[in-house]
Amino acid sequence: MSQPVRHAIARWTVAALLTIAVAYPLSYAPYVRYRQTQPISMQSRLFGGPGETHVFGPIDWLIDTTPLRKPLFLWARVWGVESDFEFARMQRLWGRG
Numbered sequence: 001m002s003q004p005v006r007h008a009i010a011r012w013t014v015a016a017l018l019t020i021a022v023a024y025p026l027s028y029a030p031y032v033r034y035r036q037t038q039p040i041s042m043q044s045r046l047f048g049g050p051g052e053t054h055v056f057g058p059i060d061w062l063i064d065t066t067p068l069r070k071p072l073f074l075w076a077r078v079w080g081v082e083s084d085f086e087f088a089r090m091q092r093l094w095g096r097g
Contacts, residue, residue: 029085036081060088063089
């Protein structure tokens with residue numbers, strides 16, 4: 001494989017990873033907003049019940065333990081779900097003891 005091809009593959013790989021690293025956390029608030037439109041019976045299946053992990057578990061960790069809480073809460077406010085984020089965070093904190 002030639003050097004320019006390797007550089008192109010490396011650039012695309014880095015671009016894809018950066019896109020995922022940004023899009024994944026930013027998709028949490030729209031997901032919560034979408035979840036609100038679902039019937040109650042569907043909501044627990046989409047989000048995970050008490051004690052269950054869900055696809056956004058790592059984002060919950062970012063909210064709870066890193067300085068990204070503030071920007072993620074601001075993004076949640078844009079989507080109208082900031083109170084849902086705060087409620088979920090408080091539930092997680094109370095659940096830890």
